[in-house]
Amino acid sequence: MRLQKLIKSTLFIGSALLSIHTFALTPFQATYQFSYNGHNISTATRSLQSLENNRWVYKFSAKAGILASANETSxxxxxxxxxxxxxxxxxxxYLGMSDALTINFNQSEKKVSTNKDGTSRSFKLENNPLDELNAEIQIxxxxxxxxxxPVYYITDAKGIDARKFINLGEETIKTQYGTFKTMKFKLEHNKPERNTLFWLAPELDYLPVKVAHNDGSNSYGISLINYKWQ
Structure with a gap:
């Protein structure tokens, strides 16, 4: 189950963070190498599409051979x-087991409704909460x-949590797609054994070109393979 959780987490992480122009979103697709405990096991893809009336859809997908797969849509x-x-x-x-989560944001009634594997919950919509995918866009x-x-409010199955993103300075990162001068950030978690670092490239509108996540004795990472505007 640890591998399943890590694959699901790649979403948000890149989860941290689209456009050629400063004040406009631009559709794109990015492909990453996904590694688990130091071993390359799959690729992961993120894509952003424009719909009508200022609506957008952001998708994430990853597959680790026959072991696991994850698909997310915001x-x-x-x-x-x-x-x-x-x-x-x-x-x-994951190995024949499945996991499903849906979140609906009712902006008119100021209510968030979630359903995780058949268990439903609802709570007050406040502080303009984001989900694990579109938080990347906002950041x-x-x-x-x-x-x-100072903080970003992220929604999960049980509620809305405040997350901090701490700037750790600049660092040059080499990927299969190229070498980039990046801004390094840390995502704070509520558990001391967990930490997430990500490197954002200003020349790609702060696309995450590398992410490293540690959770106790397990770790995963993603590194940019390809990026294209659509």
Whole structure:
């Protein structure tokens, strides 16, 4: 189950963070090498698509051979450099076992409804909560506009948590797609044994070109293979 959780987590991480122009989102697709405990085992893909009326859909998919797979989709609207969540879905499989999560953001009633493997919950929608995918979009836009927030409110099956992103300075990173001068960030977790580092490339509008996550004795990483605007 540890591998399943790590594959699911790649989403948010890159989870940290799309456009050629400073004030506009641009559809794109990025492919990453996914490694688990130091071994390359699969690739992961993120893609952003534009719909009508300022609506967008952000998708993530990964597959580790016959062992596991994960697919996630976030639908949101984007106005004045702000993401507003509409819905989020996740479906994962691991050695024949499956896991599913749906989140619906009812903006008019200020209510969030979740369902994880048949268990439903609802809670108050406040602080413009994001999901694990569209949080990346918001953070990238905030960095482009020099307005990184002190905390970001991220929604999961049980509620909304405040997460901090700490700037650790600059670092040059080499990937299969090229070498980049990046900004290094740390994502704070509530558990001391967990830590996530990610490297964002300003020349790619703060796309995460590398991510490293440790969770006790297990670790995973993603590194950029290919990136294209669509």
């Amino acid at each position: 639908q949101f609207t984007f106005n004045n450099q702000n993401v507003t969540s509409n819905s989020f879905t996740r479906a994962t499989k 990238r836009e905030d960095l482009k506009n020099n307005h990184l927030k």
